[in-house]
Amino acid sequence: MEKHNNRLSLETSPYLLQHSHNPVDWYPWGDEALSKARAENKLLLISVGYSSCHWCHVMERETFSNPAIADVMNRYFINIKVDREERPDIDQIYMNAVQIITRSGGWPLNCFALPDGRPVFGGTYYKSDQWLNVLESLAATWQNDPSRVLEVAEELTMGVSTSELITTKREVKPFDQNAIHIYVDKWKKQFDNHFGGSKGAPKFPMPGSLLFLLRYGNLAGDEQVLCYVNNTLNRMASGGIYDHLGGGFSRYSVDERWLVPHFEKMLYDNAQLVSLYSQAYKKELNPVYERVVAHTIGFMLRELKAKTGGFYSSLDADSEGKEGAYYTFTKQQVDELLGDDSEVFSVAYGVSAAGTINGTNVLNKCASSSQISSLFSKSKEEVAQIIEQSLTVLFAHRESRPKPSTDTKILTSWNALAINAFVDAYIAFGNDSYLREAIECANFLMENVIDEEFNVNRSYCAGKSCVSGFLDDYAFTANSFLYLYRVTFDTKWLTYSKKLVDRMVDLFYHSASGMFYYASSKSKQLIVRKMELMDGVIPSSSSVAAQVLLDIGRIQNSPTYVDMASQMVANISDQLTYAGPYVYSWADCAVKLLLPVASLHVALQGGNSVYNEVLKQSLYPNIYPHAELEKKGNELQLCTGNTCGEPITSVDNVVKELCRVWMGK
Numbered sequence: 022m023e024k025h026n027n028r029l030s031l032e033t034s035p036y037l038l039q040h041s042h043n044p045v046d047w048y049p050w051g052d053e054a055l056s057k058a059r060a061e062n063k064l065l066l067i068s069v070g071y072s073s074c075h076w077c078h079v080m081e082r083e084t085f086s087n088p089a090i091a092d093v094m095n096r097y098f099i100n101i102k103v104d105r106e107e108r109p110d111i112d113q114i115y116m117n118a119v120q121i122i123t124r125s126g127g128w129p130l131n132c133f134a135l136p137d138g139r140p141v142f143g144g145t146y147y148k149s150d151q152w153l154n155v156l157e158s159l160a161a162t163w164q165n166d167p168s169r170v171l172e173v174a175e176e177l178t179m180g181v182s183t184s185e186l187i188t189t190k191r192e193v194k195p196f197d198q199n200a201i202h203i204y205v206d207k208w209k210k211q212f213d214n215h216f217g218g219s220k221g222a223p224k225f226p227m228p229g230s231l232l233f234l235l236r237y238g239n240l241a242g243d244e245q246v247l248c249y250v251n252n253t254l255n256r257m258a259s260g261g262i263y264d265h266l267g268g269g270f271s272r273y274s275v276d277e278r279w280l281v282p283h284f285e286k287m288l289y290d291n292a293q294l295v296s297l298y299s300q301a302y303k304k305e306l307n308p309v310y311e312r313v314v315a316h317t318i319g320f321m322l323r324e325l326k327a328k329t330g331g332f333y334s335s336l337d338a339d340s341e342g343k344e345g346a347y348y349t350f351t352k353q354q355v356d357e358l359l360g361d362d363s364e365v366f367s368v369a370y371g372v373s374a375a376g377t378i379n380g381t382n383v384l385n386k387c388a389s390s391s392q393i394s395s396l397f398s399k400s401k402e403e404v405a406q407i408i409e410q411s412l413t414v415l416f417a418h419r420e421s422r423p424k425p426s427t428d429t430k431i432l433t434s435w436n437a438l439a440i441n442a443f444v445d446a447y448i449a450f451g452n453d454s455y456l457r458e459a460i461e462c463a464n465f466l467m468e469n470v471i472d473e474e475f476n477v478n479r480s481y482c483a484g485k486s487c488v489s490g491f492l493d494d495y496a497f498t499a500n501s502f503l504y505l506y507r508v509t510f511d512t513k514w515l516t517y518s519k520k521l522v523d524r525m526v527d528l529f530y531h532s533a534s535g536m537f538y539y540a541s542s543k544s545k546q547l548i549v550r551k552m553e554l555m556d557g558v559i560p561s562s563s564s565v566a567a568q569v570l571l572d573i574g575r576i577q578n579s580p581t582y583v584d585m586a587s588q589m590v591a592n593i594s595d596q597l598t599y600a601g602p603y604v605y606s607w608a609d610c611a612v613k614l615l616l617p618v619a620s621l622h623v624a625l626q627g628g629n630s631v632y633n634e635v636l637k638q639s640l641y642p643n644i645y646p647h648a649e650l651e652k653k654g655n656e657l658q659l660c661t662g663n664t665c666g667e668p669i670t671s672v673d674n675v676v677k678e679l680c681r682v683w684m685g686k
Contacts, residue, residue: 217253
């Protein structure tokens with residue numbers, strides 16, 4: 022029997038294609054849907070999700086595949102499906118509206134709007150009977166009492182348009198060191214000092230916030246913060262949120278112990294976690310961190326890398342219609358696969374007959390090699406061999422299972438995070454293959470999503486580059502190219518970064534506030550043009566824009582860009598008093614403005630290897646390279662602030678000198 026196809030069958034987004042056989046008359050976002058809504062005076066349903074979202078699949082299966090429900094939707098509404106990863110600007114507006122309505126948010130996001138796009142009502146996941154009630158109630162109200170709907174739309178639109186308003190600071194003062202200490206001290210109240218992460222559940226890895234705290238702890242000599250960060254990293258690496266067989270991290274854990282994950286794996290999580298564990302390794306030299314980095318990179322290369330050189334977005338949580346089916350094992354399966362080694366492995370990784378989820382086990386590290394060695398009267402070497410062999414056997418078996426689906430969109434900003442990850446891993450571990458991966462990914466972006474005038478597209482999928490880029494696509498990519506310049510001294514990456522920054526300023530800068538809009542001035546505007554200010558699992562596009570302005574301004578001696586970054590941080594400074602983990606990237610930028618600049622003057626030829634060795638041994642955030650033709654061999658000169666010291670030949674001496682200018686020293 023031939024499947025029904027709706028308009029989404031012509032799209033490239035895997036998420037939209039997942040709905041292409043629904044009986045719902047779905048439209049992609051665009052003029053056709055909006056014009057039809059205006060012409061027929063019908064409310065819009067704007068339904069937003071992403072391909073690896075478990076509850077999006079449930080609602081698609083239970084509700085949007087139901088012909089009776091689809092009939093009501095088609096009769097009374099113009100139905101629009103949106104991939105939030107391709108169109109974060111649409112998601113931003115309607116998520117904001119739903120958060121105002123319900124005080125919470127999430128995906129699937131379902132927001133109803135007037136024909137002109139102004140929101141009127143919304144929520145997240147609905148069961149089929151709930152959804153039908155919402156449809157019928159809204160349709161009746163729109164037909165019988167439209168003035169009531171219009172009144173709600175005006176109030177909601179006002180709320181959306183006034184959220185995250187920024188007041189420009191007339192006077193940009195030097196940042197106060199004490200303000201950073203107070204900021205972190207308030208944040209400490211949210212620390213879960215036992216299990217790591219923030220108190221309570223669910224628990225999300227927050228790589229950027231942990232990286233800020235790692236740097237701060239080193240700069241301020243704050244042992245409490247450093248212990249908290251390292252405990253969090255060790256707990257995550259031991260828990261079920263980490264894939265002990267294949268490497269990589271799931272999206273989050275549903276419990277406070279990092280034990281039971283929500284199983285989708287995202288590129289942006291794993292890229293940032295590679296950066297975090299690599300940076301932490303420089304401080305701790307913890308072999309667990311090295312293993313996590315190597316295995317997570319292995320996962321990225323094996324499961325997410327496209328033949329073209331870019332990286333796919335994510336792996337689904339579900340396989341065979343069940344969440345986590347690919348990743349979990351029953352005790353019986355483990356016994357059959359491992360034989361005599363099963364008990365050692367089961368004790369080490371928490372495998373039991375009762376299981377973790379519905380009789381199946383999520384692997385998590387429960388006992389150390391020393392404990393296992395003592396319990397089973399085996400040497401540590403024997404235990405290590407059994408564990409490694411068992412992991413290999415279980416991984417090989419898992420590879421034979423039906424795999425979760427892959428979202429094959431290659432998103433520009435997320436690939437920029439992958440470039441940073443490979444560079445950070447290269448610095449920490451000196452593996453040249455990591456640098457090659459970073460360069461290959463950067464070349465992919467240059468060849469496929471960035472045009473000759475340095476306009477950037479958001480997405481590359483099925484051989485097509487589509488959707489004009491947003492602020493994060495420009496800022497993150499410019500930042501990743503700076504990363505490459507700083508470890509290769511290849512000036513083309515500096516040139517590319519500068520051109521992207523210039524284009525970013527042209528398209529997104531709002532001179533009246535000194536901030537940046539999220540959507541460009543050339544994009545077809547939605548009901549409001551918003552900024553993205555708060556940091557989340559991914560740092561906000563605005564904070565990264567400030568970071569890259571500051572860095573490139575210092576490298577190229579451009580006071581204008583440094584002043585722009587200073588103004589942005591000043592504008593956001595009030596939020597440091599209450600926003601805690603949601604302004605970590607801004608706090609990071611504030612620290613960089615506070616600390617003296619350390620310019621390392623090195624020989625152009627071969628100097629990058631010396632500079633990289635300094636980066637490997639130091640977490641000081643304000644080190645900038647200055648490659649000079651006239652310098653010879655390994656001679657270095659360190660300038661902090663406006664003072665340059667005598668030439669130095671030892672990297673260790675450079676690192677010691679940097680220690681003197683750390684905050685709190």
